[in-house]
Amino acid sequence: MTSGQIWLVIGLCALVTALIKGAGPVALGGRELPAWFNGVIQLMAPALLAALVCVSALADHDQWAIGADTAGVAAGGVVLWRGANVVVGVVVAAAVTAAIRAL
Amino acid sequence: MTEATATPRERFRAGFRAAVPYAIAGFVLSMSFGVLATDAGFSTLAAIVMSAIVFAGSAQFTALSVVAAGGSVGAAVLGAALMNSRFLPMGVALAPSLPGPAWKRGAQGQAVVDSSWAMALQGDGTFDRWFLFGGTGVQYLTWFSGTVVGTFAGGVEVEKLGLDAVYPTFFLALLLAELRSGRAKSAAALGAVIALALVPVAPAGIPILVASLAALIGLRWRDADGDAAEGDPR
Numbered sequence: 001m002t003s004g005q006i007w008l009v010i011g012l013c014a015l016v017t018a019l020i021k022g023a024g025p026v027a028l029g030g031r032e033l034p035a036w037f038n039g040v041i042q043l044m045a046p047a048l049l050a051a052l053v054c055v056s057a058l059a060d061h062d063q064w065a066i067g068a069d070t071a072g073v074a075a076g077g078v079v080l081w082r083g084a085n086v087v088v089g090v091v092v093a094a095a096v097t098a099a100i101r102a103l
Numbered sequence: 104m105t106e107a108t109a110t111p112r113e114r115f116r117a118g119f120r121a122a123v124p125y126a127i128a129g130f131v132l133s134m135s136f137g138v139l140a141t142d143a144g145f146s147t148l149a150a151i152v153m154s155a156i157v158f159a160g161s162a163q164f165t166a167l168s169v170v171a172a173g174g175s176v177g178a179a180v181l182g183a184a185l186m187n188s189r190f191l192p193m194g195v196a197l198a199p200s201l202p203g204p205a206w207k208r209g210a211q212g213q214a215v216v217d218s219s220w221a222m223a224l225q226g227d228g229t230f231d232r233w234f235l236f237g238g239t240g241v242q243y244l245t246w247f248s249g250t251v252v253g254t255f256a257g258g259v260e261v262e263k264l265g266l267d268a269v270y271p272t273f274f275l276a277l278l279l280a281e282l283r284s285g286r287a288k289s290a291a292a293l294g295a296v297i298a299l300a301l302v303p304v305a306p307a308g309i310p311i312l313v314a315s316l317a318a319l320i321g322l323r324w325r326d327a328d329g330d331a332a333e334g335d336p337r
Contacts, residue, residue: 006247007177008147013166014156019245021211025196029201029208036322038228041196045221045285047294048189051314052161052217054295057271059167061304070269075284077275085125086276086293090131093272099267 072097111233118219118237125218126241128273129160135266137253143171146193147254154250158243159216160270162186165307185308193220200230214239218275221277233262288323 001009059065059074076093080086109117133154140150145167157163162183169179194212197220202207211232219238223230253259261267284286294314301310 001144001169001173001176003146003149005259006145006170007296008176009166009170009179010149010153010157011261012176013159013162014129015155016180016184017159018189018213020184021190021194022212023143023191024196025198025201025208025212026205027192028195028198029203031203039322040318041224043227043286043290043321044192044315045224046281047293047317047321048193048311049152049217049221049274049281050295051298051311052189052274052293054237055244055298055302055310056161056274057268058299061307063170064302065274065301069265072265073271073275076268076272077279078318080272080276080279086273087127090128090269090272092305093268094131094265097268098263099265101263101265103273 037050068097068100112246113234114231114239115237118231119241120233120237121222121234122219122238122241123275125238125276126245128269129242130149130245130252131266132160132269132273133246133249134253134256135259135261136160136167137250138256138259138261139164139171139252140167140250143167145170150248150254152252155247158246159182159187159190160246162233164270182307185306185312188308188312189315190215192310192318193217196224196228196232197232200232211236216242217274218242218277220225221281223240275296286321286324289324290317293317293320 053073057070060067072093072095075096076089079092080089084092129235136154138149140153141270145153153163165181165182165186167183169175193215196207197212197215201211203211214232214236216239219235219242220230222238223232223235225231258337294317297317298310298314301313305313
């Protein structure tokens with residue numbers, strides 16, 4: 001890709017991101033939404049976050065893939081589960097991943 | 104801290120403080136973005152400007168992976184857009200909590216990033232917007248500065264240092280904080296299954312967007328202890 005094309009990617013990504021983030025608040029703001037909607041919202045975060053974690057830890061592009069990073073994320077998950085801070089979890093995940101790759 | 108007991112300034116500071124651990128982890132993440140972007144042919148300035156004006160980790164990594172693999176401009180932008188499509192339902196959820204005319208609400212909606220959005224959500228389904236702004240503010244600072252450091256730290260081997268495990272772990276920390284009810288756990292499990300099932304057949308980003316349907320399906324469930332969520336339509 002040329003430098004001009006890279007700048008085009010950056011500009012379009014910024015534009016699209018702003019449109020996506022702004023769409024909901026512009027279209028729906030200041031309005032009372034039905035009560036069941038709040039129930040959906042409470043469940044949206046766990047569903048989206050679990051999907052992000054699994055896709056990033058268990059897949060590469062369009063196929064499932066288990067690697068050193070999967071083990072690292074699992075190790076990070078264990079220390080987080082035991083109450084560790086996100087920084088500690090991230091450091092453990094990176095260290096375990098690096099250690100496995102160094103074997 | 105609730106809106107009733109704190110001034111906007113206090114809520115902003117509370118959000119800022121609560122997001123510091125995520126901001127530190129984000130610094131490491133954006134540093135690896137800076138390294139990978141310059142490796143993929145981005146100029147130092149381009150990598151830094153991208154973090155400054157896009158400010159969306161998963162979308163930036165998606166676009167970068169397309170560029171690095173020799174893909175087209177359209178594919179890179181589409182990949183980033185699909186990855187960011189989760190901000191659409193998140194923005195819809197946030198909308199009723201934002202005051203002011205449409206353009207102002209749209210501007211405030213730019214403050215949505217995963218961690219601050221999740222932390223600003225209150226028990227009644229509304230969001231504390233000042234908490235959101237504070238949480239996003241501190242993460243913007245470290246996202247930007249991490250990229251600057253990364254672009255000047257050329258030659259760092261991201262995989263060798265295990266830095267590719269930082270991103271999933273970052274979101275895992277957010278997820279664990281969300282798993283308070285049986286319904287939340289079920290929605291998470293279903294979202295994960297939907298996303299993984301779609302990975303081999305759908306373009307990047309779509310599996311995560313479709314996983315948000317788990318929240319709609321989850322409404323029909325009851326918690327293990329028999330309590331339905333407030334406002335359950337049944």
